Amino acid sequence: MLDIKLPEFEKKVYPELELSLLEPSYKINLRGKNRDFFTKAGKLLSIMLPIESNTSANIKNINALWLSPDEWLIYGKDIDKNLEINLNNEISKLKYGSVTNVSDQWVIINFKGKNIFEVLSKGSPFNFNDFKGKKNVVVQTLLNNVDVILHHQEINDLNLFVRKSFSEHLWLWINDSSRFI
Amino acid sequence: MSKFRINKTNFVDQTNRISFKFDGKTFFGFKGDTLASALIANGIHLVGRSFKYHRPRGIMTCGSEEPNAICQINDKSNLTEPNVRATEIELYEGLEANSQNCWPSVQFDIGGINNLISPFIPAGFYYKTFMWPKSFWKTVYEPLIRKTAGLGKSPIKPDPEIYDHKHVHCDVLVIGGGISGIISAKLSAKNNLNTILIDDKKELGGSTIFQDNEIFKINNKISKDWLLNEIHEIKKLKNLQIKTRTSVAAYHDYNYLLASESLNDHLPKNEKDRSVRQRLWKIRAKKVIIATGAIERPLVFNNNDRPGILLANSINKYLNYFGVTCGLKNVIFTNNDSGYETAISLHKKGLDVKIIDLRKRSGSELIKETEKLGIKIHWNSTITNTFGYRKINSIEIMSLSEDGSNVIGEKNKIFCDCLGISGGWTPMVHMHTQSGGKLNFRETDQVFIPKEFSDNRISVGSSNGHFELDEIVKSTNQTVKKFLHIQDTDLDDTNISCSKELEKRNIWLLPNYISIGKNKSFIDFQNDSTAKDIKLAMREGFKSIEHVKRYTTTGMATDQGKLSNMHALGIIAETAAVKMGSLGTTTFRPPFTPLTFGTIVGRSVGKFFDITRKTPMHEWHVKNNAEFENVGQWKRAWYYSRDNENMHQSVQRESKAARDSAGILDASTLGKIDIKGSDATEFLNRVYTNAWSKLSIGKCRYGLMLNEDGMVYDDGVTTRIGENHYLMTTTTGGAANVLSKLEDYLQTEWPELDVWLTSVTDHYATASICGPNSKKILKKLFSDIEFNDQNFPHMSFKNAKIDGIDCRIMRISFTGEHSYEINIEAKYGNSLWEKCMEAGKDFNITPYGTETMHLLRAEKGFIIVGQDTDGTMTPIDLQMDWIVSKKKYDFIGKRSLYRSDTMREDRKQLVGLLTDEPNTVLEEGAQIVYDENKKPIEMIGHVTSSYFSPNLNKSIALAVVKNGRKLKGQKLLVPMRDQTINVTVSDFIFYDKNNERLNA
């Protein structure tokens, strides 16, 4: 059997901050813009793709993150291979848009606690003043010069998406910065 | 208590004694002292030697403008820091400070000889003297200058401290915690605006909190007490963040400011451990209120630089804030009223004080009180000389002529041990001008003040040119109200009483009976430039302030001319008989005060110096002794050393194994872009030089991408996965740029195309297995696939499963060998790799790194974009005409291939080079020439790739050479430092020209 090798990020606890790895998790990138695309995606995911910028929609265990007017990232416990195949058949194959498995493109690091934004502010130029008070908001920005997607799903509970090859470096950086909030 | 510690204050805790060392001697001070105040309390004024003449210098100010009292802190430790201003160092237990720029000691300094020979060291001395003979520069002048130049010593070991960066966003940033800053911050925060107030001192209050004169009252309270209450109030405001010990260093566009917060410098040594030393705040403010105040001006007269000569207001701060007096017999030399506040304070503490005033008379409230107290005032007088070597002991004064241009009458000598000087006040407009603001010159008191406000930036208080208490409070209130759209405030009907200055008289260079050439009237104390130097520069033809500044070095020391710039300008204006306002100022550049390198760098040190990207198989490479090469941000396995091999030996072994049996390469770093959409094929036709319409599903093709200028930009293999689905690979370093470029074309030039791009570089791990036994290894891994050439030909792909996990196998080759690439989801990458190693065991499967890959492909004459190309190579230059479609109407860069320049025949073209001596390996980058004897030697090209090929047993190289296409067989020369290497131009495919091994 092939072994799964995930990043070796042990859960870490700092004052008012907890960091942990949220892997493995299934992730799908959706791109499209026509009406059929929205209809099909909405039906298969039982969720309307959010069209408001920097937001996410979620239902039970499916999250749809707005990335751009024609791009979304779907992840969550209820996302699986079957859903990917269905999306592919109903969207990609019918030329309504594109469906791409990006499960291993991104690594999710979960942040919990009051100090999330104190740490993120050390390496990100993004203004979190409003963001931290809202749930289901999303931002794509830079953290320590690495591209990240931040999904603030609940107040003081955030998932950070970083490209796999950068993840070890960024994990070390986050932990370093968390030492002296 | 020493005889200079005469006063108890709220700011210094005299129950908390602290010991420190200065120049090796132990002294005591108290918590709350600065190094400067503690030294003064110990009667020490002489703290350094001046830069050029090594004259004794003393503490002159109490703030960041200090030019003289700069110290080396904690000499001999890792952290030793030069050029720290004693006026800004908070005293802590264990502090060790040393004076700088003197040898063997500050009391007796050999460099002081420069003072005696100073007539021979005029402005521009170095420029003029050390010019000839030329041969002397390296051997004599430079070593000599180096020995005496520079301020302080830099640390020689790594800095163990932690420096941190943090972004912060606010509605309003107030810079400066003096009275106007406090008023502004309160108005802003009370108006529900998220506000930050920054001050560089440890406490808010500016110069008002040590103002104890009863003439100055706000709502019937002494201004100091009123302000202390305000400070108490604002500390309770929820919207207000107060950052003390924080200095704004830079003010950039769009209200982006950098401020350095000092977090543990003031703590005793044993409490500093493992905490952040300094934090650089990156502030983005919607609005900025500049309340940086003003600094006092010195006066320029003969010998105005002796220890014991301080700015008058600094004397007042030492007295009322720190409780120490700078002298027992004081003289205040002033041209304005503020010096009188100091004189009254000194008098009230029972200290002897006299006043010398340039003005003819004045009758303001302050002066009336001074006279009432019986303090002697010498009106219309100036100082012509000062005396005392290690500290001032007396001065000589004379009367001024009617117009102030000359001295008249008798010389009078006054004994003193401290001289306070005050030439008026200079608004700190640095922040305003750094942000792009312009200045106006105000003639009445000769100050530059902000010319205009913008919607998001204003200046208030004395940084805006308001110096009278009532003016400061009222105008700050009005300006901030308007700026922040506030209706009514508590300050609208404040009742203020204060003394108002009635007379002004400013003389930039005070007259003397000693000629300018023979006296020493210092302008820039730290760089030792005098009025004479400025006049000399102007006589020599320098007119612009920027030129005079650089020629005389006025304003170019670590204090950046905070005390000197105005006088330099004034003297230039006077000498040239032009209006000072028309001269303009020199440019105020960041940082306002020096920043440590640590603060600038933050945590980007050591392992965080640069970002590193790792492949899923990284740890396997580490365990197997790989050396790594940086490719972009990636760490790629470079070669795997076995049994203490050196790099050459490893590469030779790996290369041989890959051709003889089997090799395996981690190719996960290649960029991968998933392309979907009904116009995907058309899209590829437009972005690559070759044709894609006939590529059938399941097939792969190599593509070359150009820039619009026709130069090679990237290359890689693209696979057709489905009808409307392709997987493009790019070079490792080019991945992000290629994706961005393709998106650009899709979004802007061809929005009509139905194409979607998604990066999947990190989603897949790629193992590339090559060599004559690769097929056998693949068979072991994938028993259900037929690997014969018919079912699985070169340049095709198959979906496959390994242990039930989906993967893709591409039969493609970058080495010229029969070769396969397996793509699998990254989480299985390491396991797949180990499986391949296991399956290849019987075939001596050999992991090889990027160096071997480069060698193998060079044997085959395959280019590497970025190594054999440099942005000036067309496909034709690379002799890759075959990949440029003649039939396609258009593709990116096509038209440029028919420009007259790109069609020139004598362009540099890719060729092979063989050294006549087969064991000699050329250096990459080496220049190539025809003829060494014809001068100047014409460079006709250079070596781009060079290796010793173990498979051919000789040295091979790729090069670009002018007109190379036509030079096959031509003998050329590669001149090196120790020999000239003879080479012959060859075909650039050195190995298996007919591609027989691909299908072996």
Added chain:
Amino acid sequence: MFLINCPYCGERDQSEFSSGGEAHIERPKQPTELSDDEWADFLFMRKNIKGIQFERWNHSHGCRKWFNLIRDTSNDKIHGIYKMGEKPPKV
């Protein structure tokens, strides 16, 4: 560091963006029919003016969308931002 109001994501720090040079230089539809001079004009010639300049920017570390931006090159003030394909607003 500018603050740039991405027409899709809102106000962001300049470090999230990359600049793509002068705007409104359309790629010729039929390049092969152009003379060397005409092609060189498209390829190389840029105004690079002091004053109001129309530029292309990409929110490369955000939504990856390209857009146009009007900047005064003498003081870096941004006078307008509009999507690709839209007409520039009056300045």
